[in-house]
Amino acid sequence: MWRVDAETLESLALGAGILGTGGGGNPYVAKVWARGELDRGARFDVIDPAEVPAEAWVVGSGGIGAPTVSVEKLRRGDEEFRALRALADHLRIEPAALVPMEVGGGNALRPLVAAAQAGVPLVDADGMGRAFPELQMVTFFIYGVPACPAAIADDKGNAAVFTAALSPRHLERLARTLTIEMGGTAGMAMAPMTGAQLKRTAIPRTLSVARDLGAAVRAARRAHGDPIQAVLGASGGQVLLVGKITDVERRTTTGFARGHLRLQGTGPFGSLMEIDFQNENLVARCGSQPVATVPDLICIVAQHDAEPVTTELLRYGQRVAVIGIPCHPRLATPAALEVVGPRAFGYDLDYRPLAPAPTPPPWTSL
Amino acid sequence: MWRVDAETLESLALGAGILGTGGGGNPYVAKVWARGELDRGARFDVIDPAEVPAEAWVVGSGGIGAPTVSVEKLRRGDEEFRALRALADHLRIEPAALVPMEVGGGNALRPLVAAAQAGVPLVDADGMGRAFPELQMVTFFIYGVPACPAAIADDKGNAAVFTAALSPRHLERLARTLTIEMGGTAGMAMAPMTGAQLKRTAIPRTLSVARDLGAAVRAARRAHGDPIQAVLGASGGQVLLVGKITDVERRTTTGFARGHLRLQGTGPFGSLMEIDFQNENLVARCGSQPVATVPDLICIVAQHDAEPVTTELLRYGQRVAVIGIPCHPRLATPAALEVVGPRAFGYDLDYRPLAPAPTPPPWTSL
Numbered sequence: 001m002w003r004v005d006a007e008t009l010e011s012l013a014l015g016a017g018i019l020g021t022g023g024g025g026n027p028y029v030a031k032v033w034a035r036g037e038l039d040r041g042a043r044f045d046v047i048d049p050a051e052v053p054a055e056a057w058v059v060g061s062g063g064i065g066a067p068t069v070s071v072e073k074l075r076r077g078d079e080e081f082r083a084l085r086a087l088a089d090h091l092r093i094e095p096a097a098l099v100p101m102e103v104g105g106g107n108a109l110r111p112l113v114a115a116a117q118a119g120v121p122l123v124d125a126d127g128m129g130r131a132f133p134e135l136q137m138v139t140f141f142i143y144g145v146p147a148c149p150a151a152i153a154d155d156k157g158n159a160a161v162f163t164a165a166l167s168p169r170h171l172e173r174l175a176r177t178l179t180i181e182m183g184g185t186a187g188m189a190m191a192p193m194t195g196a197q198l199k200r201t202a203i204p205r206t207l208s209v210a211r212d213l214g215a216a217v218r219a220a221r222r223a224h225g226d227p228i229q230a231v232l233g234a235s236g237g238q239v240l241l242v243g244k245i246t247d248v249e250r251r252t253t254t255g256f257a258r259g260h261l262r263l264q265g266t267g268p269f270g271s272l273m274e275i276d277f278q279n280e281n282l283v284a285r286c287g288s289q290p291v292a293t294v295p296d297l298i299c300i301v302a303q304h305d306a307e308p309v310t311t312e313l314l315r316y317g318q319r320v321a322v323i324g325i326p327c328h329p330r331l332a333t334p335a336a337l338e339v340v341g342p343r344a345f346g347y348d349l350d351y352r353p354l355a356p357a358p359t360p361p362p363w364t365s366l
Numbered sequence: 367m368w369r370v371d372a373e374t375l376e377s378l379a380l381g382a383g384i385l386g387t388g389g390g391g392n393p394y395v396a397k398v399w400a401r402g403e404l405d406r407g408a409r410f411d412v413i414d415p416a417e418v419p420a421e422a423w424v425v426g427s428g429g430i431g432a433p434t435v436s437v438e439k440l441r442r443g444d445e446e447f448r449a450l451r452a453l454a455d456h457l458r459i460e461p462a463a464l465v466p467m468e469v470g471g472g473n474a475l476r477p478l479v480a481a482a483q484a485g486v487p488l489v490d491a492d493g494m495g496r497a498f499p500e501l502q503m504v505t506f507f508i509y510g511v512p513a514c515p516a517a518i519a520d521d522k523g524n525a526a527v528f529t530a531a532l533s534p535r536h537l538e539r540l541a542r543t544l545t546i547e548m549g550g551t552a553g554m555a556m557a558p559m560t561g562a563q564l565k566r567t568a569i570p571r572t573l574s575v576a577r578d579l580g581a582a583v584r585a586a587r588r589a590h591g592d593p594i595q596a597v598l599g600a601s602g603g604q605v606l607l608v609g610k611i612t613d614v615e616r617r618t619t620t621g622f623a624r625g626h627l628r629l630q631g632t633g634p635f636g637s638l639m640e641i642d643f644q645n646e647n648l649v650a651r652c653g654s655q656p657v658a659t660v661p662d663l664i665c666i667v668a669q670h671d672a673e674p675v676t677t678e679l680l681r682y683g684q685r686v687a688v689i690g691i692p693c694h695p696r697l698a699t700p701a702a703l704e705v706v707g708p709r710a711f712g713y714d715l716d717y718r719p720l721a722p723a724p725t726p727p728p729w730t731s732l
């Protein structure tokens with residue numbers, strides 16, 4: 001068990017922002033909110049998956065919505081907690097712990113707050129090992145946790161429980177539709193599962209990965225070292241391009257921030273790059289050649305301090321580094337690629353893993 | 367207690383179609399479906415509100431969606447029943463009876479089927495004494511039954527329970543949004559209430575009214591009498607215009623069939639009439655003068671046989687009679703007019719009741 005204090009929160013938010021690959025909700029807004037909860041006396045306890053009893057109930061937690069909305073619409077602050085209560089009351093269970101749906105972006109932090117509000121710890125794991133735009137893309141569902149029940153709550157006091165869905169994809173569509181009606185963001189509680197199911201389906205120790213990644217970058221900044229190198233060392237990533245954003249097209253539509261950006265700079269694959277995103281960065285191309293695709297992580301960070309540049313903050317002229325990080329092996333199985341591979345996003349592309357970097361990604365040792 | 371057999375079903379469907387004021391779902395499609403259920407051995411029992419024990423659970427039942435969709439998209443046939451199961455399972459209750467949300471159109475018949483599927487009787491009452499387009503417009507909510515929980519189920523197997531809504535109007539917005547995503551129609555179970563609450567809030571014996579209205583029209587047809595006069599006699603209505611439809615503008619938008627029609631003919635208020643509808647007919651005007659408005663019933667029936675012409679079937683050239691029927695007094699209280707009066711639909715008009723007709727409406731004696 002470890003605890004997230006104000007200092008750890010800084011590292012966690014930074015690392016989660018990088019792992020968010022553009023999405024997961026604005027990490028700064030989520031951090032300020034979590035920091036406020038800490039100042040008001042909240043306790044953010046994180047337990048290892050091994051500490052969760054096999055029979056205990058664990059519930060997935062996080063926000064749903066477009067990152068462009070997450071930075072403009074203030075939240076009430078208990079959306080995830082009220083979704084959890086709706087789900088737990090429906091099932092008549094008392095969850096022993098929460099687990100983040102995704103470790104990327106603000107969605108690494110919101111479950112900390114919800115867990116504290118519920119008086120339970122958060123499990124050091126998640127359902128994506130990064131961020132993805134759609135609910136069916138959690139490993140919980142990919143590896144067999146049922147899609148229903150799941151619950152949603154908004155900032156106004158409305159809540160609903162999805163009691164039957166033909167598939168996790170149907171759950172996504174219904175929840176997304178309600179999210180749009182609810183104003184573009186909401187809190188979710190989903191994938192209620194036992195400790196045994198959690199251990200079989202989750203991506204383990206990703207909160208630790210985010211924390212250590214953020215801490216490495218902060219240490220490099222303090223030492224006037226190279227924050228980009230710190231990202232690579234702590235993530236097993238590789239630089240795909242260093243340069244400048246020359247164009248951004250971004251629309252908030254059907255509940256997502258969709259678009260693409262162009263970059264110019266230097267890198268191993270050429271001097272021009274184009275990246276498509278749906279909340280998260282999906283495919284990076286040099287010329288017509290894909291150089292990185294989902295489920296591998298395509299992270300955009302500022303050149304000078306490796307601060308993550310999330311989808312809603314992309315703008316012309318920013319000097320950035322594009323870093324590719326190999327995904328966790330649980331995202332690269334045939335079953336997972338059906339849900340989170342390039343074809344699941346409509347691309348006529350097979351997944352080709354990133355070439356190995358000098359440092360292995362942190363999950364290989366977990 | 368009375369039973370709906372194939373013969374009664376004909377009368378009930380006809381009367382409900384007239385009381386639907388254009389909406390409530392296509393009565394023919396609902397009748398064919400209910401008839402099939404009868405042929406397969408279903409038993410449709412109807413009990414008087416007085417027969418419901420004060421402590422027993424009663425659940426409101428009906429379809430949600432645009433009438434234009436109800437005539438084009440086939441239903442699975444157990445949408446209302448599965449919504450009921452979702453609601454009853456959520457609450458851990460066993461309903462003793464169902465009650466129609468609205469007695470108008472197909473929504474008088476769908477709850478018969480759902481009740482038979484659940485093995486319980488249907489209460490001879492409803493929440494509108496006609497049809498209205500939106501969920502908050504049931505007397506159950508107007509007179510204090512809470513908006514949540516309520517459940518929705520579609521034709522594919524998806525279902526959700528709304529566990530918290532700021533108001534019945536919020537419930538309507540959330541349910542309508544899901545209905546659109548579900549394909550434009552769905553089944554609802556809502557306003558779970560005790561027998562005592564039912565008696566305090568429902569419009570009583572409206573299934574009997576619909577049955578008797580339909581039977582009177584059918585008798586007039588058989589006797590080569592005047593079916594329009596039969597409608598007036600059985601409903602306390604008055605003819606507002608007899609003539610021909612000269613224009614129809616109708617769009618299915620935001621989950622509703624919206625538009626207006628023009629008529630030319632003869633009547634006590636002039637020769638030209640315009641009627642606005644949102645699923646149901648809302649306001650009838652002669653010149654700029656409103657001659658009938660919600661909550662009074664504006665019913666369009668064929669001139670020659672008094673067959674109801676529902677919103678989705680309106681077309682240029684039809685010879686029709688427009689009949690105004692005074693609403694039940696429970697719809698004309700200040701509390702009810704806030705929800706179902708002309709201003710609730712965006713009109714800058716006060717409700718002015720129809721002038722009394724020679725025959726009083728049937729509800730005055732119930």
